[in-house]
Amino acid sequence: MHKKTIAAVLCALACAAQAQAAPATPAAAGADRLQVFPFPQPIRYTHHNDDFTVRVRTPGGVWRDLYEYRVKVDLDTKQEASMVYFNFDGAVEVSVQKNNGRFSTVAVRPDAKGIKTRVKDGVAYFTLNKPENLSVEFDGDRLHNLHLFTHAVRKDMPAVPEGLTSDQITQGKTPDFTQPRVFFGPGVHAGEFRLRSNTTVYIHGSAMLKNPLIIDGVENVKVVSDGLFHGVDQLRIRNSRNILIDGPIFINQPEGTMRCITSQDVEERSIRSIGGAPWSDGLGHFACQRVKISDSFIRTSDDCITIYNHRWDIWGDSRDITVRDSTLWADIAHAVMIGIHGNTPTAAHPEPEVIERVRFSNIDILEHDEDDPEYEGAIGIMAGDDNLVRDVVFEDIRVERIEEGKLFNLHIAYTPKYNTSPGRGIEDITLRNIAFTGQGSPSASVIRGHDEKRKVRNVRIENVTVGGKRITGPEQNLLDIGPFVEGVTYK
Structure with a gap:
């Protein structure tokens, strides 16, 4: 592209970004609006799953097809499911046609959404x-389901300049990361995406990134995305702030x-992931400290959300972490795993580490499956390495199903596979208003210490139910309390 044309494109992008950042008028804010993102042309035939035909429209409007x-889901069985996404304000109608055989029932989960x-x-x-x-499931098939991800229409996302094609905008080149505003337009992007401090990154809904963003040693960075990361090995935030x-x-x-x-001071909002x-x-x-996680949907073949301390060349405490309004689905392992990695004191690093002030609230756990009894627990606090x-x-x-595992597992861990010492302790834990349907093949939840110096203390169990039955004390097939546990109360 000619230099003058490139300059014109960049100018148009900047102008569009400023226009999009303007607040919506009251009339526009209340209207039904739908934003569908065309797939990047290079992946037309390579990334599609024909199990479903999915369409969406504003009420009574024209149906629009989705890609x-x-x-890939569930490492145990290595199956292929489907995913669609779009943005909207107001209300939309969705149609889902199953293309492979008849069906008797269809469910939209989490059940608590009441759809x-x-x-x-x-x-x-x-x-x-x-x-x-959401997950849309026909005849209870959770391995070939449809994942449906949506978001409100963003007011701050730059618009693609009118009259320009995807090729004209991206040209297969990475954006200029020396600028304070970085825009990934429609198309497939590959390369090194190293971010600088004081940068805002916008990713269009028709953009697909094949490499992670590198956020290392920087501060004041925002990533606002409607798009996809495909086959990317971990977006890492390291030694960074705000x-x-x-x-x-x-x-x-x-x-x-x-x-x-x-x-420190990290917010992870509206993360949608299927691995x-x-x-x-x-x-x-x-x-990490002062982390907020919200409005996310995480489906994994390992732990969905983890909070650890020392591992590899990483050292330090974890504190002030909140997770709320999210859906977790562990095809394998745990929805939540806290504490198994830390610092067994040495001469070089004599101080053990702490994980403290952690809150999980308004969470739907769709599945938990763990074959190893030592590690079972949809909710796991397994304190190891001091x-x-x-x-x-x-x-x-709300926990909908446990294929194999436990509702919760609070214990001092010491396993040769991961640990060089047991944890120092687990203290002041509250389990409140937790409802497990009882579906699947769960075993009893566990609370267990290690020895007189490494105990579990002060666990409050308040309105925790399994199949409608409230936990009011140790009970066969419901709750096992092992040695070196003090101060468990029920309400």
Whole structure:
């Protein structure tokens, strides 16, 4: 492209960004609006799954087709499911046609969302009145389901300049990261995406990134995304401060989704992730402080959300972490895993580490499956390596199914596979308003210490139910309390 043309494109992008950043008028804010993102042309035939035909419209409007992405799920069985995404304000109607055989039932989960479907001529219809992240399942098939991810229409996303094609905007080149505003337009992007401090990154809904953003040793960075990360090995935030990650969708990653390492004041908002590879953890945190996670949907073949301290070349405490209004789905391992990695004191690093002030609230756990009894637990606090885990609250949690595992597992861990010493302790833990349907094949939850110096202390169990039955004390097949446990109370 000629230099003058490139300059014109950049100018148009900047002008569009300023226009999009303007607040919506009251009339526009209340209208039904739909934003559908065309797929990047290079992936037309390579990333599609034909299991479903999915369409969306504003109420009574014109139906618009969506591109059904193929996503890998469940490392145990290595299956392929589907995913679609769009943005909207107000209300939309969704139609889902199953293309491979007849069906008897259709469900939209999480169940707590209360979304009802109607079926006409073999097509399922339902209405959304606000953005949701959902699983649509025919005849209970959770391995070939449809993941449906939505978001409100963004006011701050730059518009693609009118009259320019995807090729004219991206040209297969990476954006200029020396600028304070970086825009990934429609198309497939590959390269090194190293961010500088004081940068805002926008990712268009028709953009697909094939490499992670590098956020290392920086501050004041915002990533606002309507687009996709495909086959990307972990977006890492390291040694950084004041970071916002808002909206990206991750699919088919070879390992985990995101890692936060020795960073502070981090917000992870509207993260949508589907991973079916080995070690495909979702949102991992190592020695981070003041982290907020919200409005996310994480499906993994390893732990969905983790909070750890020392591992590899990482050192430090973890504290002041909140997770809320999210859906977790562990095809393998745990929805929540806290504390197994830390610092066994040495001459070089004599101080043990602490994980403290952690809150999980308003969480739907769709699945938990763990074959190893030592590690079972949809909610797991397993303190190892001299970690002290204290002041942790789980409240308003709904667990729909446990294929194999436990509702919760609070114990001092010491396993040769991961640990060089047991944890120091687990203290002041609250489990409040937690409801497990009882579906699947769960075993009893566990609370267990290690020895007289390494105990579990002060666990409050308040309105925790399994199949409608409230936990009021130790009971066969419901709750086992082992040695070196003090101060368990029930309400």
